[in-house]
Amino acid sequence: MQRELSLKKIKWTDGVKMGDSDIGELLTGYGFHELDIEACMEENQRARIDSYDDYAFVILHFPKYNARLKIYELNEFNIFVGKNFLITLKDFSGTHIDKIFEKYSSVNMRNMKKTHISSGFILYELIQVMLEKMFKVCDNIRRDIKILEKQVFEKSRSSLVRSILIKKRNIVVLKHMLQPQITVLRTLEAHMNKTFDNEIEAYFEDLEDKIQKILTDISVLEEYIESVEDAFKSMIDIETNSVIKFLTIFSAFMLPLTLITSFYGMNITLPYQSSPTMVYSFMILSFCWLLAVFLYFYWRRR
Secondary structure: OEEEEEEOOEEEEEEEOOOHHHHHHHHHOOOOOHHHHHHHHOOOOOOEEEEOOOEEEEEEEEEEEEOOOOEEEEEEEEEEEEOOEEEEEEOOOOHHHHHHHHHHHOOOHHHHHHOOOOHHHHHHHHHHHHHHHHHHHHHHHHHHHHHHHHHHHHOOOHHHHHHHHHHHHHHHHHHHHHOOHHHHHHHHHHHHHHHOOOOOHHHHHHHHHHHHHHHHHHHHHHHHHHHHHHHHHHHHHHHHHHHHHHHHHHHHHHHHHHHHHHHHOOOOOOOOOOOOHHHHHHHHHHHHHHHHHHHHHHHHHO
């Protein structure tokens, strides 16, 4: 899908999940470097920026939540920005980007003359709204971890293991997705300052501050989920120890009986094998042994 918007002398082209042939046809007329065009057609490129005299090519990544799998997927943004144009190509559509596009689609031409609008400022708005979305993503993960924490201490279930691992995976994906983009945003800020004569310097400094705050939140969440996982493992160990203790006590009761019956089950003559009172004696002996083992474990707990 492709859509275009003209604002003053600025042309904004926004594409979602476009094919290679459509991307090549769109970008060929601008005179972009062939390596940048090839990068747009390849998936999962690393965050980067290539700065030229008349334009900059930027690759950024933001998360897209897959509700079916409950994981975050990579949404790659390929951006070409120049003085009079802005081209944004991405893998998934988003309501936040749509709202910005609709906002500028409905701008009154008279008001536009009074308002400072540039391709750099539109790009700032696009990145800014995606970073604001990241704060909500962090809040959602924090809320989910709190729910997991309650479940860990209330009852231990095997399904919790999968939930904890999914949350850890999502946090790692977000961290690896955003960490390289700090350098990209710094370089982009320098390019925008040169292209627009420092008119929008403060805006891109704001983007850098926000991504730093997001990464700080992600680091805190990473420690948080690890503490929940450690608590879960401790609860599992406690339950396992309880089961083993029960089996040990049960074995302590059965061991004397098993030992005695193994002797009297042989086809040889043994003392008191015809005496009924021996059965009761053996039972009492087993109970005494069981009581001794129980008292031993009780003493060890004190």
